[in-house]
Amino acid sequence: MSLHWSVAVFWALAFVSAAGAAILVMRPLLRGRAQVDMAERRQINIAIYRDQLHELAADQRNGLVGDDQYASAKAELEVRLAEDALEQAEAAPAAVGRGPWLAYGLGLALPLAAFGLYFALGNPLAIQVAAEGGDGPAGIEAMVRAAEQKLKANPKDARGWFTLARTYGALGRWPEAKQAYLKASALAPEEAAVWSGLAEASAMLQDSSLEGEPMRLVAKALGLDRNDPKAHELSGIQAFGQKDYAKAVHHWRTLLSLAPPDSDYVAELRRAIQEARHLADQAGKPIDLGPSIRGRIELAAALKAKLKPEAVLFVFAQPVGGQGMPLAALRVPAGELPLAFEFDDTMALGGAKLSAHKQVRLVARVANAGQPAAAPGDLEGRVEKVAVGSRNVKLVIDRELQ
Secondary structure (H helix, E strand, O other), X not given: OXXXXXXXXXXXXXXXXHHHHHHHHHHHHHHOHHHHHHHHHHHHHHHHHHHHHHHHHHHHHOOOOOHHHHHHHHHHHHHHHHHHHHHHHHHHHHHOOOOHHHHHHHHHHHHHHHHHHHHHHOXXXXXXXXXXXXXXXXXXXXXXXXXXXXXXXXXXXXXXXXXXXXXXXXXXXXXXHHHHHHHHHHHOOOOHXXXXXXXXXXXXXXXXXXXXXXXXXXXXXXXXXXXXXXXXHHHHHHHHHOXXXXXXXXXXXXXXXXXXXXXXXXXXXXXXXXXXXXXXXXXXXXXXXXXXXXXXXXXXXXXXXXXXXXXXXXEEXXXXXXXXXXXXXXXXXXXXXXXXXEEOHHHEOOXXXXXXXXXXXXXXXXXXXXXXXXXXXXXXXXXXXXXXXXXXXXXXXXXXOO
């Protein structure tokens, strides 16, 4: 495709995307925010009550509740659902609309703001550079050259130097990365991420060793921001290399609390923590992480044929009885079964803590559609009461939800 057409297609797609975003914002405003909120709340409530009904029916089948208890509890759930629906219907008129002018104003302002910010903060020449450079390494190098030229014109752009430094690092150009981080640190000395990035570049330039200058820079980053992710990552690596497994686990557990819970990075961190704890046990220095539950999850042989390749395994620690927010949760590909697991307070959800309970209920669910809410066809197993602090818990997924 020619340069002219590449640029034209880019701007056409950008205009269509901006217009689409404006329409998405305008539509709910024009039809009334209250109607949208009410519909969203209704769908959430229905999903919650459906899940509770599934669990109640399962309890009846397993003999955990009698027929009378089942009927009473089901009726109570139905009444609560009806009451919620009535409350939403009554509340809706009080919150209705702000008129069409807000919608039209936002619909016009959003595209203008988007393009204005792009010209002010972005690089409108980037599409031209990419078209000239092509795909692959040549295109990336062209983008780097464009960023370098932009910084020559504006050498006091701290964010630009920081971004360029990270790009150099991703390309393995560590000498240039270090120089760019130094530029950024001079312009933004209070930014912890700049100093931890400089620490990484310095370490790579001394044969991946964190001794000396890199760890001094890491300490500086943590002094500015005790939750800087890169600083905790490097500190954990340094401690692990020195066989200080307790310290390594401390830093990696902090990272767990900062990382998105469903990310691949979290899975890697958990494996690193397990390895550090295993080595600490072997060294006769077990690491106490506070109250936890350890065990193993298995899939019954009769259900293995029902496991789909894209299935996801969700494991929940819930208050006994199953009511309320889960205390901890784990999400992994179902293909990892059988799976050793551990729940502790680092996996808490919504401020709830496992350590605040003496007993919990464990639920393991293979969601063939990948969604955490129970659905027909999902595979599930439970242990109704497990003491916090238990070891060698065996949780078998042994039934299919109907």
